[in-house]
Amino acid sequence: MRLGLNLGYLTPGVSPEDQLIWARAAEHLGFDVLWVAEAYGSDAPTILAWIAGQTTRIGLGSAVMQIPARSPAATAMTAATLDTLSGGRFRLGLGVSGPQVSEGWHGVRFAHPLGRTREYVDIVRMALGRHEVAYAGRHHQLPLPDGPGKALRLALRPARHDLPVYLAAVGPRNLELAGEIADGWLGVFVAADALAEPLAAIARGRARGGRAEIPFDVVASVPVSVGDDPSPAGIAACADAVRPYTALYVGGMGSRDRNFYNDLAGRLGYPDAAAVVQDLYLAGRPRDAAAAVPLELIDRTALLGPVDRIAAGMRAYADAGVTTLAVTLSTMDQAAGVSTLESVAQAYQQWRSSARGSGSGT
Incomplete structure (x- = not known):
C-alpha cells in the first residue's frame, strides 16, 4: 500500500502557499502521489500545473476533474499537457459530480451518468492514444454529422499514451463501471471493515471488461487527525476536527x-x-x-489519535485491499499540516516495519 495526500481544493482558510508547502513536505517525506480536487471554486488542473513546476518526484492526480465541466477532448488535452509538464507524473481522475453542481453550475443535465461516463472515457483514451477521434455514441458524436468538422488527432505527443484513468464512484453500478473501464477507483468515506462489498462490485466490472489480470489501484481518501491521547476522550477530540x-x-x-x-x-x-x-x-x-x-x-472512515493507532488503521486498510491511502488534512494551519504529514509518515513506516516483520503486505 502506497501513501498519498489529498489536498482537496482551495478554501477561504487554505492558501495556495499552504498547499504548496504541504505538497513539498509530502514529497520530502516519500509520499507516492498528491491529489487535487475541484467543485465550484478552484479548478484542479491549474493547481496541479503550479505544483508540478515546483516538485520533482511525487505523482500528481486529479480527484477529480469533473466530467460535466469539460468536453472529453478538452480533458484529454489537459491531461496530456499536465503529463508532459510533470514529466509523466499525472493520473487522470474523473467523476460526474452531482446533479446540483452538474446542472446548477455547469448547465449539464445529470441524466444517464453511467452511459455518459463510459463514452467520455472512450473518447479521452482515444485522444490520448493519438488516434483520429471519430465517435458515434448516444451522448457524444465526433465530428458532428451535419457540419464542416472532421476527425482530428491530438497534436501534442504526451509523455505516455497509457496515462492511467481513475473514476470516483460511490454506488454499486458506478463501482462496476470503474472496474470495467478504469485503472483505479477513487473512494471516499471508505471503511476498512466494509470494503469487501465495493471491491466485489469492482471485481465484477473488471471481469466483464476483461481487465481482471490488469493492475488496479484502490485509492481510499481518508481524513487524518493526530493527537497524543489514546483514551476515548482523546479520540473523540480528534474526531471533532473531522x-x-x-x-x-x-x-x-x-x-x-x-x-x-x-x-x-x-x-x-x-x-x-x-x-x-x-x-x-x-x-x-x-x-x-x-x-x-x-x-x-x-x-x-478516518485515522484518529496517536501514531501507533494510525499505524494500526493503515494496517486495516492495507489488509482490506486498499493500494493507495490518500490522507486528507483536518487542519487549515500550515505548520500543523506539516506536523500531521510527519506523523502520518512515521505511522506509515511503523506499519511497513510491522508488515515486513510479519511477512504480510508491502
Whole structure:
C-alpha cells in the first residue's frame, strides 16, 4: 500500500502557499502521489500545473476533474499537457459530480451518468492514444454529422499514451463501471471493515471488461487527525476536527432527495443519523449537523489519535485491499499540516516495519 495526500481544493482558510508547502513536505517525506480536487471554486488542473513546476518526484492526480465541466477532448488535452509538464507524473481522475453542481453550475443535465461516463472515457483514451477521434455514441458524436468538422488527432505527443484513468464512484453500478473501464477507483468515506462489498462490485466490472489480470489501484481518501491521547476522550477530540468535513458531505453535498454520500452513510449502517445530519445541514445549522455525526462513523472512515493507532488503521486498510491511502488534512494551519504529514509518515513506516516483520503486505 502506497501513501498519498489529498489536498482537496482551495478554501477561504487554505492558501495556495499552504498547499504548496504541504505538497513539498509530502514529497520530502516519500509520499507516492498528491491529489487535487475541484467543485465550484478552484479548478484542479491549474493547481496541479503550479505544483508540478515546483516538485520533482511525487505523482500528481486529479480527484477529480469533473466530467460535466469539460468536453472529453478538452480533458484529454489537459491531461496530456499536465503529463508532459510533470514529466509523466499525472493520473487522470474523473467523476460526474452531482446533479446540483452538474446542472446548477455547469448547465449539464445529470441524466444517464453511467452511459455518459463510459463514452467520455472512450473518447479521452482515444485522444490520448493519438488516434483520429471519430465517435458515434448516444451522448457524444465526433465530428458532428451535419457540419464542416472532421476527425482530428491530438497534436501534442504526451509523455505516455497509457496515462492511467481513475473514476470516483460511490454506488454499486458506478463501482462496476470503474472496474470495467478504469485503472483505479477513487473512494471516499471508505471503511476498512466494509470494503469487501465495493471491491466485489469492482471485481465484477473488471471481469466483464476483461481487465481482471490488469493492475488496479484502490485509492481510499481518508481524513487524518493526530493527537497524543489514546483514551476515548482523546479520540473523540480528534474526531471533532473531522466532523465538519463529514457533515458537509453527508448533509450538504446534494439535495434532500439525491445525496450519494448520505446514501453511503446509510449503507455503512447509519441511515437514521445520516437523515438527522442532512436535516440539520439543510436547515442552515452546519455546527449542529457536525455534532450529530456518529463518532463511530468518523472513527471507521478516518485515522484518529496517536501514531501507533494510525499505524494500526493503515494496517486495516492495507489488509482490506486498499493500494493507495490518500490522507486528507483536518487542519487549515500550515505548520500543523506539516506536523500531521510527519506523523502520518512515521505511522506509515511503523506499519511497513510491522508488515515486513510479519511477512504480510508491502
